Amino acid sequence: xxLAILGAGDVGRSVADLAGEYGHEVVALADSTNAVIDDDGxxxxxxxxxxxxxxxxxxxxxDDVFEGEYDVLVEATPTTLGDAExxxxxxxxxxxxxxxxxxxxKGPVAERYEEVxxxxxxSEGSVRFEATVGGAIPALSTxxxxxxxxxxxxxGVLNGTANFILTRxxxxxxDYEHVLAEAQDLGVAEADPTFxxxxxxxxxxxxxxxxxxxxxxxxxxxxxxxxxxxxxxxxLNLAAEDGRTIRLIGEATREGVxxxxxxxxxxxxxxxTGTRNIIQIETRNAGSLHxxxxxxxxxxxxxxxxxxxxxxxxx
Amino acid sequence: xxxxxxxPGDLGTEADGGVRTYTVRLELVDEPGELxxxxxxxxxxxxNLMSIHHERGNxxxxxxIPVEVDLGCPPDRFDDIVAALRETGVNVIQAGAERYxxxxxxxxxxxxxxxxxxxxxxxxxxxTSAAVLDLSLSAxxxxxxxxxxxxxxxxxxxxxxxxxxxxxxxxxxxxxxVVEPLLGGDA
Numbered sequence: 001x002x003l004a005i006l007g008a009g010d011v012g013r014s015v016a017d018l019a020g021e022y023g024h025e026v027v028a029l030a031d032s033t034n035a036v037i038d039d040d041g042x043x044x045x046x047x048x049x050x051x052x053x054x055x056x057x058x059x060x061x062x063d064d065v066f067e068g069e070y071d072v073l074v075e076a077t078p079t080t081l082g083d084a085e086x087x088x089x090x091x092x093x094x095x096x097x098x099x100x101x102x103x104x105x106k107g108p109v110a111e112r113y114e115e116v117x118x119x120x121x122x123s124e125g126s127v128r129f130e131a132t133v134g135g136a137i138p139a140l141s142t143x144x145x146x147x148x149x150x151x152x153x154x155x156g157v158l159n160g161t162a163n164f165i166l167t168r169x170x171x172x173x174x175d176y177e178h179v180l181a182e183a184q185d186l187g188v189a190e191a192d193p194t195f196x197x198x199x200x201x202x203x204x205x206x207x208x209x210x211x212x213x214x215x216x217x218x219x220x221x222x223x224x225x226x227x228x229x230x231x232x233x234x235x236l237n238l239a240a241e242d243g244r245t246i247r248l249i250g251e252a253t254r255e256g257v258x259x260x261x262x263x264x265x266x267x268x269x270x271x272x273t274g275t276r277n278i279i280q281i282e283t284r285n286a287g288s289l290h291x292x293x294x295x296x297x298x299x300x301x302x303x304x305x306x307x308x309x310x311x312x313x314x315x
Numbered sequence: 316x317x318x319x320x321x322x323p324g325d326l327g328t329e330a331d332g333g334v335r336t337y338t339v340r341l342e343l344v345d346e347p348g349e350l351x352x353x354x355x356x357x358x359x360x361x362x363n364l365m366s367i368h369h370e371r372g373n374x375x376x377x378x379x380i381p382v383e384v385d386l387g388c389p390p391d392r393f394d395d396i397v398a399a400l401r402e403t404g405v406n407v408i409q410a411g412a413e414r415y416x417x418x419x420x421x422x423x424x425x426x427x428x429x430x431x432x433x434x435x436x437x438x439x440x441x442x443t444s445a446a447v448l449d450l451s452l453s454a455x456x457x458x459x460x461x462x463x464x465x466x467x468x469x470x471x472x473x474x475x476x477x478x479x480x481x482x483x484x485x486x487x488x489x490x491x492x493v494v495e496p497l498l499g500g501d502a
Contacts, residue, residue, distance in 0.1 A: 155497065230492045234453035235422050238465035239494070241451055242420050249497050263420060263496040270497065 001100075001313050002041075004028035004065050006090055007076030008057055010298030011104045011131070015074055015305050016044045022306040024313075027070050030062040032077070039069040066093050072309055076104040079204065081220060084111040091116055091127065098124035102308040104131040104301055110204040111219050113211040126312060131304035133205045134158050135295040139279045140212060141307070142291060146283050148213050153253045153282040158205045160275030160296050161189045161196035162228050162248040166261075167273045170236040170245050176229060188275060198227035199259040202250045206259060209252035218257060226260035239263055245271050334387045336365065339397065340409040342379040350382065356399035362388040373449060379406070383418075409469075418448065419475060419498075420467045421482060425491035428458040436466065438485045443478040445470050 001024045005012050008031040019026050028037040029047050036047045036058025051057045065073075073094035077087055084107030091108050094101045096119070103109060108116050109129050120127045133139045134156075143151050157163050161183060168179040180197070183189035195201045203223040210218040228248050239246050242263075247270060249262040264270045269290050272278045277295030282288050294300040343349045350369070357364060368383040388396060400407050427435070436447050445468040454462035470478050479495055486493045 226492075230424060231494070232424060232455075232461055232463055234455050235424050235463040235494060238422055238451050238453050238463050239420075242465060242467070244420065244496070246422070246494055251497075261492075261494050263422060263494055 001025070001071040001309055002027045002039075002069060003072050003074050003309065004030075004037075004068060004070035005074040005076060006030050006062070006065065007074075007078070007105070008051055009076065009078070011301045011305070012074070012076035013048055013051065014298035014302035015076065015104075017048060018299065018302050018306060019309075020044070022310065024306070024309055028060075028065040028068050029057055030060075030065050031057055032062065034058055035060040035062040035065055037064055037068050066097065070099060072100040072102055072312060074102050074104070074305055074309075075108070076305070079106040079110075081107065081200075082111065084108045088112055088115070092119055095119045095123035095125050095127070100125040100312045101127045102131070102305050102312070103127065103129040104305055106132040106204045106208060109211065110207045113208075113218070114216040117216060126315070128308035128311060129208070130308045131301045133208050134277050134279050134291075135293070135297060136300035136303050137277055137279055137291050137293045137295060138304075138307070139209070139281075139291065141311075142279075142281055142289060143209070143212055146281065146286065146289075148215075150284045150286075151213055151281055152284055153251060154206070154209045154213070154279060155249060155251045155270070155282070156277065156279040157202075157247050157270060157272055158250055158277050158279065158295055159196050159199075159202040159248060160277060160294075161193055162199075162202070163272060163277070164188045164275045165197065166228060166231070166236070166246055166248065169231070169233050170240065173233050173237060175233045176231060197229055199225040199248060202248060203257060203259045206250035206252040206257045210254070210257045213252060214254045223257035223259060225258075228261050231261050240266065243267075247271060334363070334389055335393075336385060336387050337393055338409075339384050339386070339400070339407055341382045341384065341400070342406040342408050343382050345380050352403060353382070353400065353405045354384070356403050356405075357384065357386055357396055360388075360396045360399050361392045362386040362396045381408070418467060418469055419478075419496055420465055421479075421496065422494040423464045423466065423486060423491050424494065425461060425486075425489065427452070427462045427464055427491065428454065430489035430491065432464065435485055435489060435491070439466075439468070439478075439482055442485070443470075443481045444474050445478045 003019055003024050003026050005016055016026050016029050025041045026044050034056035036042045037060045047057050075087055075090050087105040088108045091101050130140050164183055165179045203225045207218045207223055236246055243266050244263045245266045246261050247264050250259040278292040280288050280290050365385040365387055370381045373381055448467040448469050451465045
């Protein structure tokens with residue numbers, strides 16, 4: 001497949017870098033201001049080198065990407081809340097041109113799911129978005145394989161930063177502020193970690209899951225969200241007395257989405273440590289399925305994008 | 316755990332032949348052989364021991380050790396088992412004559428002392444069918460600062476959601492954070 005990649009952050013760059021290995025060709029790579037476009041395939045190495053050294057990724061206009069000869073638009077621009085722009089318009093333009101779209105950007109499917117599906121229904125192209133939930137973990141494809149109507153709930157830990165902080169607090173008996181500073185030093189937490197620690201990032205992922213289970217109907221404002229900022233070290237110590245620990249757990253069902261700190265068994269499957277993520281898919285006929293792995297990172301998330309591209313190619 | 320129906324085939328609340336699961340709470344003197352002596356009447360009267368929860372470190376007001384035993388038996392044998400336990404001299408503090416209850420812990424965080432912790436616990440007990448079994452409080456910064464409490468509650472089966480709703484509303488009034496257990500699935 002010929003890929004046009006919008007967004008040249010960790011994920012977009014990794015998709016470009018790994019595409020060849022997965023049997024695909026990159027015909028465009030764009031960041032918000034510049035693009036490199038070539039219908040015969042771009043020089044990925046050169047473009048990534050330019051990006052690394054702070055030069056423009058290419059001399060083309062990002063808007064011209066949509067005029068090129070691509071099969072799949074990979075949307076890897078940053079997630080925005082509310083109207084999910086400009087990601088949503090990118091999806092719209094590609095589908096109106098009967099091309100496929102693979103999203104790494106959570107915005108369009110978390111905030112405007114029904115509109116995306118309506119555009120897809122009128123298009124020859126399809127939309128896939130495995131990378132938006134749990135990075136490398138095959139969460140959505142597992143739900144798809146079980147068929148959403150047979151899935152009763154999806155629960156799990158889908159934010160590595162919050163999980164890292166809670167794990168360190170429990171292990172070292174430290175308080176939130178202390179561990180957050182450490183996480184920032186290690187590069188696990190962003191300088192502004194608000195989205196991670198207040199539960200918003202996890203909520204977006206569980207909203208997407210709820211949309212898949214219910215075929216739409218959910219946006220971020222429908223989710224009940226609580227963060228971990230108010231959890232002191234002493235709460236984790238008390239939980240440990242009882243063989244439990246505290247994790248930022250998300251739950252998506254057809255009834256709603258809830259994200260908040262919850263008590264889970266210390267040795268249970270959901271008590272993953274560090275930046276690891278886990279997803280538990282509760283099915284009607286097959287019990288609970290668990291899948292754990294790296295929920296973030298450029299190459300990890302890129303593998304989810306490329307799995308989607310392969311599924312489109314097989315269709 | 317969880318308030319879901321027990322899957323068939325599991326040794327759950329009801330199984331073939333009408334065997335049900337019961338919980339009894341006993342108080343034992345902390346001496347060798349006491350536990351064994353307390354369990355014998357259960358087996359002798361047709362009860363099937365399922366789990367024993369020995370609350371290490373916990374002492375009842377009388378200075379004894381609380382022990383919780385889950386057992387399975389047909390309903391008509393349960394009264395005989397409790398009677399046999401009492402005959403043996405074991406103090407039965409609670410016999411689950413009703414369907415299997417659940418024990419659930421929650422952690423509360425906030426100005427617990429200043430907002431009257433005992434009033435909070437009373438509100439939980441009075442407004443729901445829950446009973447507070449034990450409490451563990453941690454106030455590393457002193458009682459005037461943020462503290463945490465773990466509250467273990469006994470709840471009638473299937474009533475946990477109602478209990479949580481009460482805890483949430485009591486906590487909201489006092490600006491407390493509630494860390495609820497994750498029920499459902501095999502969390």
